[in-house]
Amino acid sequence: MARLDFPEEIKNLIDTLKKLPGIGPKGAERVAVWLINQDREFASLLSKVVEDSVQLIGACEICGFFKSHEKGCFLCDDFGRDGSVICVVEQPTDVIALEKTGAFKGTYHCLGGKIAPLDNIGPEDLRVGSLISRIEGSDFGEIILGVGSDVEGEATANYLADLIIEKGLKIDITRLAQGLPAGGGLENADELTLYRALDGRRKV
Amino acid sequence: MARLDFPEEIKNLIDTLKKLPGIGPKGAERVAVWLINQDREFASLLSKVVEDSVQLIGACEICGFFKSHEKGCFLCDDFGRDGSVICVVEQPTDVIALEKTGAFKGTYHCLGGKIAPLDNIGPEDLRVGSLISRIEGSDFGEIILGVGSDVEGEATANYLADLIIEKGLKIDITRLAQGLPAGGGLENADELTLYRALDGRRKV
Numbered sequence: 001m002a003r004l005d006f007p008e009e010i011k012n013l014i015d016t017l018k019k020l021p022g023i024g025p026k027g028a029e030r031v032a033v034w035l036i037n038q039d040r041e042f043a044s045l046l047s048k049v050v051e052d053s054v055q056l057i058g059a060c061e062i063c064g065f066f067k068s069h070e071k072g073c074f075l076c077d078d079f080g081r082d083g084s085v086i087c088v089v090e091q092p093t094d095v096i097a098l099e100k101t102g103a104f105k106g107t108y109h110c111l112g113g114k115i116a117p118l119d120n121i122g123p124e125d126l127r128v129g130s131l132i133s134r135i136e137g138s139d140f141g142e143i144i145l146g147v148g149s150d151v152e153g154e155a156t157a158n159y160l161a162d163l164i165i166e167k168g169l170k171i172d173i174t175r176l177a178q179g180l181p182a183g184g185g186l187e188n189a190d191e192l193t194l195y196r197a198l199d200g201r202r203k204v
Numbered sequence: 205m206a207r208l209d210f211p212e213e214i215k216n217l218i219d220t221l222k223k224l225p226g227i228g229p230k231g232a233e234r235v236a237v238w239l240i241n242q243d244r245e246f247a248s249l250l251s252k253v254v255e256d257s258v259q260l261i262g263a264c265e266i267c268g269f270f271k272s273h274e275k276g277c278f279l280c281d282d283f284g285r286d287g288s289v290i291c292v293v294e295q296p297t298d299v300i301a302l303e304k305t306g307a308f309k310g311t312y313h314c315l316g317g318k319i320a321p322l323d324n325i326g327p328e329d330l331r332v333g334s335l336i337s338r339i340e341g342s343d344f345g346e347i348i349l350g351v352g353s354d355v356e357g358e359a360t361a362n363y364l365a366d367l368i369i370e371k372g373l374k375i376d377i378t379r380l381a382q383g384l385p386a387g388g389g390l391e392n393a394d395e396l397t398l399y400r401a402l403d404g405r406r407k408v
Contacts, residue, residue: 023226049216
């Protein structure tokens with residue numbers, strides 16, 4: 001009598017699901033068993049939505065934002081944006097988060113990640129070349145380094161600032177303010193956050 | 205100028221991914237953006253694997269384990285198993301976990317979940333009817349209630365035990381032992397675990 005194990009088809013499904021970000025072996029098993037227990041329509045729907053979205057939408061080679069293979073880039077083809085300032089972010093989701101604030105009308109550039117030596121991600125894996133080309137080919141007066149405030153974000157911001165200065169590009173380089181998050185008391189802030197909040201204090 | 209937002213196709217993908225267990229709104233966005241950034245082959249593969257596995261494999265109506273729509277149930281059609289004892293578990297994954305121990309040669313019954321009033325899951329949503337039919341139609345000498353030791357698991361075990369007694373079925377009812385997990389020191393165990401370990405102590 002052989003020990004019961006997952007059927008090959010389910011093993012295959014689990015192995016594929018495990019490759020998705022944020023889904024571990026246990027999570028993949030859970031999703032697989034859940035899918036099997038649903039009506040077949042849901043799996044067909046999921047399957048179709050995954051296939052369709054990737055066939056229809058991709059990453060723009062220039063700015064890294066979403067691009068419809070049929071209708072063009074949602075960002076590059078948006079001619080109403082302020083062409084004097086460009087904000088560099090890690091992912092397209094960051095663009096949407098910034099857009100929700102309503103505080104920025106300029107254009108964006110999505111790097112597609114951040115410099116992370118531990119994950120073997122260097123500048124050559126990011127959209128750095130097309131960023132430099134865009135700065136060289138346009139009249140941006142300011143570049144906002146809108147990357148995260150973690151170690152990799154800092155490293156990416158420093159790398160980009162050095163590169164822009166090294167290339168002698170005439171553009172103001174700014175960085176998002178760091179300090180207390182909205183609604184946060186001092187007792188909940190870590191030392192580094194407080195240090196930066198002090199360091200970046202502004203006259204009222 | 206409209207604010208940039210996810211294209212409709214991506215919104216659709218995120219909404220569908222959010223329905224999967226253990227994937228929240230942020231996780232769904234992350235998976236969607238990650239999929240878009242992969243080569244199209246991966247999305248096609250994922251799409252195909254999801255579709256195929258659910259077309260080929262389903263849940264057996266009788267025992268709840270995986271069933272090939274073509275070749276039949278992997279459990280019900282496994283005639284080499286010990287027919288004197290049946291172990292009731294929540295999910296097919298629990299069967300595989302128990303099989304890995306090699307300590308059990310009997311047959312299984314997957315309820316498909318546990319009684320959880322807060323999630324609106326009652327006995328009528330589980331494979332309880334087919335469990336009773338299986339006990340009535342076979343010569344099992346023992347039923348092991350192999351459900352979890354959380355509140356819902358306890359409630360499910362109590363419900364099943366009461367039902368079996370009420371129906372006057374001649375079968376020994378047992379429950380998995382509760383106590384210290386392997387490799388765990390007493391200082392790491394919570395009060396309830398220690399209480400149950402004391403309560404269930406065995407003569408050496």
